[in-house]
Amino acid sequence: MRILVTNDDGIMAPGILALRRALTALGEVTVVAPTVPQSAVSHGITLTEPIRVHRVDLGEGAKGFGVEGRPADCVKLALLELMPDRPDLVASGVNLGANVGINVLYSGTVAAAVEGAFYGVPSVAVSIEDSDTVDFDGAARVARRLIDQLAAGGLAPGMLLNVNVPDLSRGPPKGVKVVPQSMKGWREGWEQRRDPRGRAYYWMTGQEIPEDVGVDSDVAALAERYVTVTPLRFDLTDRARLEEVRGMDLCL
Amino acid sequence: MRILVTNDDGIMAPGILALRRALTALGEVTVVAPTVPQSAVSHGITLTEPIRVHRVDLGEGAKGFGVEGRPADCVKLALLELMPDRPDLVASGVNLGANVGINVLYSGTVAAAVEGAFYGVPSVAVSIEDSDTVDFDGAARVARRLIDQLAAGGLAPGMLLNVNVPDLSRGPPKGVKVVPQSMKGWREGWEQRRDPRGRAYYWMTGQEIPEDVGVDSDVAALAERYVTVTPLRFDLTDRARLEEVRGMDLCL
Numbered sequence: 001m002r003i004l005v006t007n008d009d010g011i012m013a014p015g016i017l018a019l020r021r022a023l024t025a026l027g028e029v030t031v032v033a034p035t036v037p038q039s040a041v042s043h044g045i046t047l048t049e050p051i052r053v054h055r056v057d058l059g060e061g062a063k064g065f066g067v068e069g070r071p072a073d074c075v076k077l078a079l080l081e082l083m084p085d086r087p088d089l090v091a092s093g094v095n096l097g098a099n100v101g102i103n104v105l106y107s108g109t110v111a112a113a114v115e116g117a118f119y120g121v122p123s124v125a126v127s128i129e130d131s132d133t134v135d136f137d138g139a140a141r142v143a144r145r146l147i148d149q150l151a152a153g154g155l156a157p158g159m160l161l162n163v164n165v166p167d168l169s170r171g172p173p174k175g176v177k178v179v180p181q182s183m184k185g186w187r188e189g190w191e192q193r194r195d196p197r198g199r200a201y202y203w204m205t206g207q208e209i210p211e212d213v214g215v216d217s218d219v220a221a222l223a224e225r226y227v228t229v230t231p232l233r234f235d236l237t238d239r240a241r242l243e244e245v246r247g248m249d250l251c252l
Numbered sequence: 253m254r255i256l257v258t259n260d261d262g263i264m265a266p267g268i269l270a271l272r273r274a275l276t277a278l279g280e281v282t283v284v285a286p287t288v289p290q291s292a293v294s295h296g297i298t299l300t301e302p303i304r305v306h307r308v309d310l311g312e313g314a315k316g317f318g319v320e321g322r323p324a325d326c327v328k329l330a331l332l333e334l335m336p337d338r339p340d341l342v343a344s345g346v347n348l349g350a351n352v353g354i355n356v357l358y359s360g361t362v363a364a365a366v367e368g369a370f371y372g373v374p375s376v377a378v379s380i381e382d383s384d385t386v387d388f389d390g391a392a393r394v395a396r397r398l399i400d401q402l403a404a405g406g407l408a409p410g411m412l413l414n415v416n417v418p419d420l421s422r423g424p425p426k427g428v429k430v431v432p433q434s435m436k437g438w439r440e441g442w443e444q445r446r447d448p449r450g451r452a453y454y455w456m457t458g459q460e461i462p463e464d465v466g467v468d469s470d471v472a473a474l475a476e477r478y479v480t481v482t483p484l485r486f487d488l489t490d491r492a493r494l495e496e497v498r499g500m501d502l503c504l
Contacts, residue, residue: 241483
């Protein structure tokens, strides 16, 4: 199996190094990732600037491609330019911080996997809850075990999975739950501060809103310490509303 | 009606100025947009840097807020900090260049509207096909007429519409079509060049793949010179695959 490993935390982030190590057991791994951390860049791509690519020593005798761009750029470059053969799998992560609920939309880690799916390559995004001692190797092993099982059944073209691993420093997860994305958002705000010259600036602040009791979702299952698996799609059409809007007979 | 107008081409782009002018006929317009063009930033947000906000003179006696951030940041700042009252509508655009098919995922214009919908505010993204002479005022008038009709029926909370206007320099559009997002992507590539020091860099290149004959989609309808309206959602769960993946009995 040929595997493209990427992320949004940057090519030297511990999460991607752990994922590379873990997936080496499953096949031939190529690492193509941003040179600089790119958190919360979502599905941004680089159209108005050229991109440079650097060979990067990843330790343990491994090399990767560092890309001066976004996670989605990395996947496009890997598939079209840097990998001589199309990969069988794109694995993105291990991201520091869960990508559940609304965060799925902001995440560069997930966007890289979506980009793989655009090209029909089965793709998996892997993230772990933030904590004082983040066990990236543990999360990467979870990813490997899941990918192993998925590959055994044959990876469906365009299969796109979002995997989240609970904080492993609190013990092993309770199991695996396949769950929909939560629609709960964030309780957000802006903290206004003044610089030494008295001028205002803002920091974004936010607190996740817990899932409602009894709702089956990624946010809820992760909070209960399950590894969550959510199949994603990139057709944003709201089919339920399509007929409703058609019924409005909009005209010019 | 209170309307928040934003975009991703920047607060001084002709498209946002045209949209502000057109929507003034429908209510009280507040403009909050990036100070610098932000094309293809998708749903990126600014977490690791503070953001500054500037009052900007938009001409014609109007003022707006220029935000040193992403389109989604602009919407969050507007709703939580800059607008004393919650808007009844978020209008994003008029973007230079169509946002149909896979581009919907890359677009900062669409992401700003999605962000509005996160907050339950009815939101509309408006884009016009690129051409030699882009009629932003014409596209903004189309947006106004559509919004007028939508508002007459009562704007549903969280209603999220992606509107694309064909090149108006070729004559009036044939009409309005409510269509799903196309899943056709781009025929992409990378053009490698060498800088004066002999070092390689890459430019992303791409060409839209035309829609298959007979498929009902935004790409197809826009090519036929219709104004396209696509209701969007931000639940990315692939419900069709949820049961399939559940049936795999994944374990740790």
